[in-house]
Amino acid sequence: MCEINEDFHDRLECVQDVEGGLKKCVKCKEANASVVIKGGDAHCRACFKENFTHKFRATLGKNRVIFPGEKVLLAVSGGPSSCSMLRQVQEGLSQNAHKKLRFLPGIVYIDEGGAVFRSSEERQKTVAQLQAIFKATGYPFHIVPLEQVLDLPSSTILTAPSASQPAHTGAYKTAVDQFIQHEISSSAAREVQEETDVYESQEPHTQALQKLIGSAKTLTAKQDLVNTLRQHVLVHTARSKGYSKVMLGDSCTRLAVKLLSNISTGRGAHLAQDTGFSDTRHGDVILVRPMRDYSAKEIAYYNHVFAVPSVFIPGLDTKNADKASIHRLTESFVNKLQADFPSTVSTIYRTSEKLQTVCGSSSTADPCDRCLLCVCALDTADDGVSALQATLTSEKLSKFRGNTRPGMPVLISGELRQSAPTVRDCRSGEGENCGQAQVGGSCCSSDMKPEKTDLKSTLCYSCQLIVKDLSSVECLPQYILSEAMRRQRRSLMRKEITFAPVSNVGQEKTLVTVPGSELWAVDQTSH
Amino acid sequence: MPVQCSCCGEKRAMLKRPKTGHSVCKDCFFWAFEEEVHETIVSAKLFRHGERVGIAASGGKDSTVLAHVMKVLNERYGYGLELMLLSVDEGITGYRDDSLETVKRNQQQYELPLKIVSYEELYGWTMDAIVKQVGLKNNCTFCGVFRRQALDRGAIMLKVDKICTGHNADDVAETVLMNVLRGDVARLRRCTAISTASEGEAVVPRCKPLKYAYEKEIVLYAYFKKLDYFSTECIYSPNAYRGHARTFIKDLESVRASSIVDIIHSGENLSVREGVKMPVQGTCNRCGYISSQALCKACVLLEGLNRGLPRLGISKHHRLHGKILARQPLTEKEERKLRSENS
Numbered sequence A: 001m002c003e004i005n006e007d008f009h010d011r012l013e014c015v016q017d018v019e020g021g022l023k024k025c026v027k028c029k030e031a032n033a034s035v036v037i038k039g040g041d042a043h044c045r046a047c048f049k050e051n052f053t054h055k056f057r058a059t060l061g062k063n064r065v066i067f068p069g070e071k072v073l074l075a076v077s078g079g080p081s082s083c084s085m086l087r088q089v090q091e092g093l094s095q096n097a098h099k100k101l102r103f104l105p106g107i108v109y110i111d112e113g114g115a116v117f118r119s120s121e122e123r124q125k126t127v128a129q130l131q132a133i134f135k136a137t138g139y140p141f142h143i144v145p146l147e148q149v150l151d152l153p154s155s156t157i158l159t160a161p162s163a164s165q166p167a168h169t170g171a172y173k174t175a176v177d178q179f180i181q182h183e184i185s186s187s188a189a190r191e192v193q194e195e196t197d198v199y200e201s202q203e204p205h206t207q208a209l210q211k212l213i214g215s216a217k218t219l220t221a222k223q224d225l226v227n228t229l230r231q232h233v234l235v236h237t238a239r240s241k242g243y244s245k246v247m248l249g250d251s252c253t254r255l256a257v258k259l260l261s262n263i264s265t266g267r268g269a270h271l272a273q274d275t276g277f278s279d280t281r282h283g284d285v286i287l288v289r290p291m292r293d294y295s296a297k298e299i300a301y302y303n304h305v306f307a308v309p310s311v312f313i314p315g316l317d318t319k320n321a322d323k324a325s326i327h328r329l330t331e332s333f334v335n336k337l338q339a340d341f342p343s344t345v346s347t348i349y350r351t352s353e354k355l356q357t358v359c360g361s362s363s364t365a366d367p368c369d370r371c372l373l374c375v376c377a378l379d380t381a382d383d384g385v386s387a388l389q390a391t392l393t394s395e396k397l398s399k400f401r402g403n404t405r406p407g408m409p410v411l412i413s414g415e416l417r418q419s420a421p422t423v424r425d426c427r428s429g430e431g432e433n434c435g436q437a438q439v440g441g442s443c444c445s446s447d448m449k450p451e452k453t454d455l456k457s458t459l460c461y462s463c464q465l466i467v468k469d470l471s472s473v474e475c476l477p478q479y480i481l482s483e484a485m486r487r488q489r490r491s492l493m494r495k496e497i498t499f500a501p502v503s504n505v506g507q508e509k510t511l512v513t514v515p516g517s518e519l520w521a522v523d524q525t526s527h
Numbered sequence B: 001m002p003v004q005c006s007c008c009g010e011k012r013a014m015l016k017r018p019k020t021g022h023s024v025c026k027d028c029f030f031w032a033f034e035e036e037v038h039e040t041i042v043s044a045k046l047f048r049h050g051e052r053v054g055i056a057a058s059g060g061k062d063s064t065v066l067a068h069v070m071k072v073l074n075e076r077y078g079y080g081l082e083l084m085l086l087s088v089d090e091g092i093t094g095y096r097d098d099s100l101e102t103v104k105r106n107q108q109q110y111e112l113p114l115k116i117v118s119y120e121e122l123y124g125w126t127m128d129a130i131v132k133q134v135g136l137k138n139n140c141t142f143c144g145v146f147r148r149q150a151l152d153r154g155a156i157m158l159k160v161d162k163i164c165t166g167h168n169a170d171d172v173a174e175t176v177l178m179n180v181l182r183g184d185v186a187r188l189r190r191c192t193a194i195s196t197a198s199e200g201e202a203v204v205p206r207c208k209p210l211k212y213a214y215e216k217e218i219v220l221y222a223y224f225k226k227l228d229y230f231s232t233e234c235i236y237s238p239n240a241y242r243g244h245a246r247t248f249i250k251d252l253e254s255v256r257a258s259s260i261v262d263i264i265h266s267g268e269n270l271s272v273r274e275g276v277k278m279p280v281q282g283t284c285n286r287c288g289y290i291s292s293q294a295l296c297k298a299c300v301l302l303e304g305l306n307r308g309l310p311r312l313g314i315s316k317h318h319r320l321h322g323k324i325l326a327r328q329p330l331t332e333k334e335e336r337k338l339r340s341e342n343s
Ligand SMILES: [Zn+2]
Pocket: A025, A026, A027, A028, A029, A030, A031, A043, A044, A045, A046, A047, A048
């Protein structure tokens, strides 16, 4: 398999042998070498290119998730890595028969300009530049402003049943053979009448988006929020245009940073989905990361030598200090470490290879078990002793308690247990005055309006941190809020059912007549 | 204007809790800190009534606070534990000898028995002598490996059922990051565990009652309780890589206060792909300590020191284990290779 070559780029330019003469390429042994790859292997331009393109094909071939004839959406941000990915797809589709990639590509660009307060002139300029690049490929493309999140349907954040794809071994090969047969018989005269569309954002939408981003009090939360929303638009675009795969341009360097910043923001449970080759959390649309074997510098070199165009687009953290956000901080940490210890990125990357996701992709699982924002399986189950429980304990203990002191422990079968339960404070109220012991689930919060604490039960640990940093959840797009309400109603119903006599189970309809005022107090006891 | 304690609502707030941001008075802080440790001990079922527990005491703030809190909770909640202090003397002049004085004062203040085991008596080498031979580059490898075993040996001598160590939340978070940076998935999976079961006969189970306590709060607790602790960094210490990770965590904490516990949550929820090779634990053929190789790390390191070839234990030389076991000399070529790595 192709290795990631972390340390070649520092000795790129001219390669000389010990005597000072020009070194020959180790592969073709003819041309003069101009690139040194790990371990001192020097390659000429042509062989470097050959290796680079081979790696892309090999990554796809090894993972076997993209089927011939499948519609694949390439998410291009304008950055070097995703633009290089676009070039690799072009190269792959134009190869001769046995090496040829056989899927139907389309391109999507999600314009986040609104979220970072760019003027509409600037945004149009960027879009025009990208359009030129996209048109040159001849592939259908979709330019979608992030403002579209304001019109997304709630189904966006539900895991859909995965497309009935042949899963057994050999199926991939059969599919390839069938496709080649078909292609020969139709003599490649495939007629692709696909739309290319450019959505424009409207001013009120932009303002609503800006209000939402502005409601996040920290840059970390702003970045996480934008990433989450972008993902939603991406999945929605893929679904509505009939793409079953989305290719993301994350490089190995980018993923190493992402892995560390995800660990730092409590996303450990989702690392495999967030940084692995394929991400199946959405069920019907699978995200893949074919650039994960390339380092950022390797890509930069390729783009430079082979004139791959890219567009610089300022993001949320451009111009910000290193310590402005967790993502920014992690990026500078990894870069500094990489400079001192050249194997840093590749080691972190290998760590990610060995991780897996607990939840898997089972689409039959209850949507209530998945996070409202990131659509990953919830990692907030109360399993006794955990960081999450420790935090809840700390919050509980630092809040107003008056003069109550917990009871003394007794020994139950040789193990220490507390005799009297400590006073259970109402955790729903953020206000200092709501610290009264909770009796039978009713306290000052039962007639509260939707607030962030109510969203909590529908979010994973890390997404709870995002919402904690929002000044108000009311700015969140409607599809998120209405799905949150739906889930809360359901969980209330389920609770009613468990309290109801056995004979009533199954007659859910009769149980829906729950006074609306209690809807928001629903999970006070369970989180 | 003085801020009132958000906890009791009566006294003046003296500090802002780094962990929750609440402004609390001294007494409420002590109470909350101790209750949190108690909660950890109870919910993780760290001890059983009547057990003998060795507290690994270095004289530093973590272990001093641990010893204090363990004694307080043992009395307050009637754990029925027989507590004792267990210290390791690495033999570092100007560092360990001073910190051991602190431990000896702690012993009197807390009225707990104390056992000191030294590298010199266990291995025949002090850290000072080791540094003289290996220099300052790899000495932490020796110290870490030897300390781990020394604690176990001391625990066996004391006949304790468990050892508790002063690892705090910052330490655990740092270890999670270090294992990611080193690509050590086996350790990554284990390092967030609050207690380790007995692995084979040579190893005494360990636990970390301060696992969820922030270092900052430990310092505050020690400061306000006026605890007697020793606060100099080890003179042979700084491991550059670990130093980077440590600084990174401090920076993260300044960006988002909950980062430390967020990292621990991540660590607790990681899962390793099936089929990733995990080392199989066996026992050392020479000393009986747990080891995934024929010889445990301490025995290899010791052999290297005694043969004047310290590189033996630092890089991977599993092939040579047979020769060491059989007490055979190395070939000239093997010796040359080990020596050349030295430079
Ligand atoms: Zn060549």
